Each structure stands twice: as structure tokens, then as C-alpha cells.
Amino acid sequence: MPDWKNIYQALFLSLVFFSLIGIDQFLIGHTVGGLLYWLGERSFTLSTPGIALNSLLGRQVLRAYSTFPHPNALAGYIGVSLITLYLAGFFNNNRKKIVGLFIILSCFLLTFSLTAFFAAGLIVTLLFIKNKYLLNKFVFCVLSLVIILSLITPIVSERILSGVSFDKNIFERVNLSIISGKISSQNFWSGTGLGTFTVAMTKVRPTLTTSWLLQPVHNIFLLSFSEVGIFGLLLLVFYLYRSVKIFPLVVLFVVITGFFDHYWLDSQQNLLLLALISVRIRQWKL
Numbered sequence: 001m002p003d004w005k006n007i008y009q010a011l012f013l014s015l016v017f018f019s020l021i022g023i024d025q026f027l028i029g030h031t032v033g034g035l036l037y038w039l040g041e042r043s044f045t046l047s048t049p050g051i052a053l054n055s056l057l058g059r060q061v062l063r064a065y066s067t068f069p070h071p072n073a074l075a076g077y078i079g080v081s082l083i084t085l086y087l088a089g090f091f092n093n094n095r096k097k098i099v100g101l102f103i104i105l106s107c108f109l110l111t112f113s114l115t116a117f118f119a120a121g122l123i124v125t126l127l128f129i130k131n132k133y134l135l136n137k138f139v140f141c142v143l144s145l146v147i148i149l150s151l152i153t154p155i156v157s158e159r160i161l162s163g164v165s166f167d168k169n170i171f172e173r174v175n176l177s178i179i180s181g182k183i184s185s186q187n188f189w190s191g192t193g194l195g196t197f198t199v200a201m202t203k204v205r206p207t208l209t210t211s212w213l214l215q216p217v218h219n220i221f222l223l224s225f226s227e228v229g230i231f232g233l234l235l236l237v238f239y240l241y242r243s244v245k246i247f248p249l250v251v252l253f254v255v256i257t258g259f260f261d262h263y264w265l266d267s268q269q270n271l272l273l274l275a276l277i278s279v280r281i282r283q284w285k286l
Contacts, residue, residue, distance in 0.1 A: 002279065002283075004088070004280070007276070008084075008085055008088055008090050011081055011084075011085065011276075012085060012090065012097065012100060013100075015078060015081055015082075015100075015104045016100040016103050016104060018066045018067060018068075018074075018107075019064075019066070019078070019103050019104045019106070019107030019108075020103060020107075021036060021041065021066045021067065022064030022065060022066035022071075022074060022107040022110060022111070023064065023103070023106060023107050023110060025062055025064055025065055025066070026061060026062055026063070026064050026110045029045065029046045029061070029062050030044065030045040030046065030062070031043050031044055031045075031065075036067065039067050040067040040068075041065075041066070041067045042065065042069075044065075045062075046060060046061075046062055052065070052070060052071050052112075054112040063110065063111055063112045064107050064110040064111050066107070067269075068267065068269060069263070069267055070263065070267075071111040071112065071113055072111065072113045072115070072116065072257070072261050072263060073261075073263035073267045073269070073270055074107070074111050074113075075108055075111035075113035075116035075117075075257075076113070076116055076253075076254075076257050076261070076263055076264065076270055077267075077269055077270055077273055078104060078107065078108045078111075078116075079108070079116050079119065079120055079253050079257070080250055080253055080254065080273055080274075080277070081273065082104065082105075082108075083123060083247075083249050083250050083253060084247070084250060084277060084280075087247065087249065087250075108120075113257075115256065115257050115259075115260045115261065116253075116257055118256065119252070119253045119256040119257050120253070122252070122256070123249050123252060123253060126138070126249065126252070127249075132248075135248050135249075136244055136245060136248050139244050139248040139249075139251055139252045139255075140241070140244055142252060142255060142256070143240055143241065143244065143251065143252075143255050146221075146255050146256070146258075146259045147221055147237060149259070150219050150221040150222055150259060151221065151222075151225075153174075153177045153181075153219070153222070154177045154178055154180055154181025154182075154184070154222065155181065157174045157175075157177050157178045157181070158178055160174065173217075173218045173260075176201075176215070176216075176217040176218060177217055177218075177219065177222060179201045179204055179217065180197070180217040180219070180222040180223065180225070180226045181222075182204045183197070183200050183201065183204055183226040184222070184225045184226050184229075186204070187200075187226070187229060188229060188230055189229045189230060189231070190228070190229040190231075191224075191225070191226060191227045191228040191229035191232060192226060192227055193227060193228075194227050194228060195227070195266065196227060197216045197217065197223060197226055197227055198214045198215065198216065200226065201214070202214075216262040216265075216266060217262065218260055218261050218262055219258070219259060219260070219261075219262065220236070220254075220258035220259075220261075220262060220264050220265050221233060221236070221237075221258070221259075223262050223265055223266075224236045224265060239278075240254070240255065242281075243277075243278075243281055246280075246281045247277065247280075247281060250277060254274070
């Protein structure tokens, strides 16, 4: 049996360490470098093309990446980790962890991840619901709604784009959903294979884009449908529904952020975190 006390302690310490890297990147405006390269830190500066920036007090600042592929992935990792630690009672009556928690929350804010902020705010509100039955029902409803909206998006996206003008980020995300719909319709049963979305999209000519957006569709349900087909999608849905009974708030955070992003399925750190939580869920069921 795993020693969960030590596992949670290691998770907390790793959160502090990687949060310090993200905070340092924000302050100096570029990667820290050195030995952190061997931990997965990318090399970039404020002027690197395609790097994630944010406007703060009238100037461009670097969003915290740490060693993650994108600030959103870092925010998701921190969010789910903190929820898991809180539900495990890790912070109960322990003032020594306040400094570490402050560092982690500071880095979370410096990711400037709006979807993670929204999910975190909703979860903080739901903590006041003491009735677990009502909480589970609410999460079930949100999960069902998100799945339905996800599968409808590729169908209605072309009509939406033809009548509404969006900013660049939203336009690109909607375009990717159109491409995912075409891929899924052509590979309904088996998909194109794990990690092959960007390859498959070059074989599907989108009708509303003038350049190839070589990145996965920003939705975990559409991405799983495209890459592993209908059975892979059903397996993901089954896993989430079964997990609601044990960790409803964790599932809610993953579902909300997964509706707008793809890192839960293709970022190594986020996948490893979900694997750890899955082991915990399995033990609770036993």
C-alpha cells in the first residue's frame, strides 16, 4: 500500500519548487536556464515568437511556465494538486505550510490562466456545500453539459464563424474544433492514433482557415474522439463519471479546464498527476 502521507508531502514540496521557477521566470522575463533545462524547462524570452504573455500595468509580462509546456498546463496542475491536498486534510492545523502555500498560489496567479481561475473560483464556492449528494449531482450535470457542448461545437462552428466576428484566439480554437469534427467523422471508430492530431489535421482541409494551426484541438473530449475514436471517448467519459463519486471537485476542475484546453491528455506532468489520482480513487473504491 502506498504511503499517502509521504506522497502528499512530496507533491507539496514539488509544487513549491516548480512554483519558485515560474515566479522567477515572471520576474526576470525569461527562462532561468542552467540545470533546469534537464528538468524540462524550455528556453524563451519575452520576445520569443508564440510565447504566452500578458499585459500588466501597461507592460507586457511573461506568464509563468516553470517546466511545463504552457502556463495553462501549469495552472491546471497546481489547481488539481491543491484540491487533492486540501481534500486529504494536508493543510489542517499546520502553519508551517502557509509560506509554501503562498508561493504556490502566487505562481498560480502568475499563470494568468482564466479558465483555471474560473474553475478554482467555482470550486471554492462549492466547498460551502456540505451535502455530498447535491455536490455530486451538480458535478454530474456539469460533466454531461460539457460533453454535449463539446460534441455539438464542431457541428455549429462553421455557422457561428460565418455570422460572428471573434478575436484571434477564439477564432483559432473554433477552427480547430471544425477540423476535429472532420477528423472524427472520417475516423469514427478507431481515431487517427494517440498524439497524431497535428499530423491528421494537415490531411483535412479546413474551410475557414488560411493557415495551418499545428496544435491539438483545445478540448479533451474532441481530442480523444479524434485520436482514439468513439470507444476511446466513451472510456474517458466512463472514467470521469466513475471518479465523480470519489473526487467530484477534482473532476469538475478537469472538466471545466478540459473544455477549453488539451493539456490533460498530452502534457506528461498533467497525465502523471491524473494517474496518481486514479490510484487514489482505486484504493478508495477497494
